[in-house]
Amino acid sequence: MIRLERAFLFAMYNGNRMYEPEAADIERLVSWYRKNKRSFPWRDTKDPYHVWISEIMLQQTRTEAVISYFERFLKQVPDIETLSLIEDDDLNRLWEGLGYYSRARNLKKCAIKLMEEHGGRLPEDYEALLKLPGIGPYTAGAIMAIGFGRPYPAIDGNVLRVLARYFAIEDDIRQDATKNVITKSVEDYYRKTEPDQAFVKDLSQAFMDLGATVCIPNGAPRCDLCPLRENCQAYEQKLIEKIPYRSPLKQRKIIDRTLFIIRNGDRFLLRKREDKGLLAGLYEFSGVDEKLSAEKTKEYLAEKGYDVLHLKKLPDSKHVFSHIEWHMDAYEIKIGNWDIPLKENEILVNKKELQKLAIPSAFKTYIEYYALRESEDEI
Template identity: 45%
Template sequence: MDWMTPLLSWYHENARDLPWRRTRDGYAVWISEIMLQQTRVAAVIPYYERFLGELPDVTALATVEDDRLHKLWEGLGYYSRARNLKKAAGEIVSRFGGSMPRRYDELLTLSGIGEYTAGAIASIAFGEAVPAVDGNVLRVYARLFGVARDIRDPAFKKEVRAFLLPLVPKDQPGVFNAALMELGATVCLPNGQPKCAECPVRSDCVAYRENRTAELPVLSAKKARRTERKTVFALTIEGQLVGFRRPDSGLLAGLWQLPETDGELTDVECAFWLGEHGIAPVGELRFYERKHIFTHIEWHMRVCAAEVSAKTLPEGWRLLDESHALPTAYRVCL
């Protein structure tokens, strides 16, 4: 394949110096790969460093308190990733004696590890010649070979993986996978914006040759997000926020939240709601609007903020401090 040699030389000269690229430790590579799902590189770096500083190995992760784990993840979003990390760490302790499994098929059996992540860890940390096909690789493939197929179609992903499998070089599988992903992340950019003039595989690229870079890759429409309206209470008692723990399953499971109710209450209804919960405002109630977007849901929130007093807080409510992980969806209300 003519495009592979220039791709690899380009990567050796142009790869970004990222903290997880300075290690071949399987645990560290795993953590970085999970954090990088749905999250920008620049946002991940400080989280990655803090996480590895506090939880340096599988055993530390398997035994960490949930609140501490959530705190280390606070602001990264998609908290199920963190819960799956801890679950998988427990599986590694019980089934692999606490040592990171090295093989693709073993990695695939762990919670939260799919084909992409298993491929990335096995190839980058342990030198197994398997592909790691993420969204960047799918986009590069579709353009390089001029394939007008929906890159969100799982069947297409399967085909790309099958195509790449025999091509992954045995002497540098991790570098090959990282190079393809890096090309997609820094040169073959999405939304019709590839920097073809800087691209090492330009002379082999069908989309470039046929002037089709704007129409490739083909993307099926995403499902529309559902909107939920709610009223959130940002209440403080002597400056300390009030909240309670969310249920152990569902959206933002096990994290902390501000009090809330469905629908958008009027000013008068908010005052009434506080009274019903045995809470007396100290000074004026303030009202404002906030929005938070999850993958499938949008929260449109009317926020009622106030310094309050209460003889007793409703059951389960607490004064929150820095040890309580409050997700961004609620932080935006402060």
């Protein structure tokens, strides 16, 4: 597939093929980026803290959706010290809607470690970054390259797709072996060319922008606009529909749930989830992990000591996490015995009090049903 007569170098390296991009293509890519780069608030800064926060938010979340979260977050948490001291509920509230709350928990854990061990700064050291909570090879590479201008690869899905196509690599890009080959191609490029800091910062972001706007994940790539087209092997060999290859993901586990939305006038009963596991420490409507009919729901609540006066079926809903799906039935429940003691993890809150709590977007259907959220400006 790789043709030696082209300008690519092709060699054996530790039993793997080794690929090197053409220096002229990379220069064209950076020039293209400098003319066409998308404007984002985290690009107006040289502060590695901003790069770190944006990269964590951008994992699993659309870039456009991150902008307002990023701006609001930095307004309230302008530096590492503030992040290390933030209350968990306030942090979760700032993160609400972004999902994958373990990212927020790890940000705080990491900030505490940075205060204790690194003088409140992100270390300019790839290996030291990798030892911090929530920072893996991609984020460490992005902080080094975009935050500090140091020549480290930041290989995300965009870079994998662009370079898999450019080199016409048909192997599964979910496999570490494929990722390693692509990572090595960027490392080798940096080692040979020793680019300056500005070039490194721009190249890392150029790959991201090319992957997001030209060599796109869904639909036909816009090869006519691509600065890499001249030597792109997938383009030349008409393989762009086959590459990148991704092996199918395992099927998600489906969990049936029944939610009990117990309300007393304008107040709602919520419970705090356990401190570890899915949606740790966040508030939710109470419920059980099984489908219950209206009759069974009444029986269940009666056994728990509730005097159910009225029960109304609410819309069903579904929420998809990375590995599981919740399929939820829900009932609005009015009870007659509000003197029943609340459990330690339960609270009864009105709409105003609820604004301060983080409610996962898994419950969006019911938050919207009761119009329980005010606009972001009011938070």
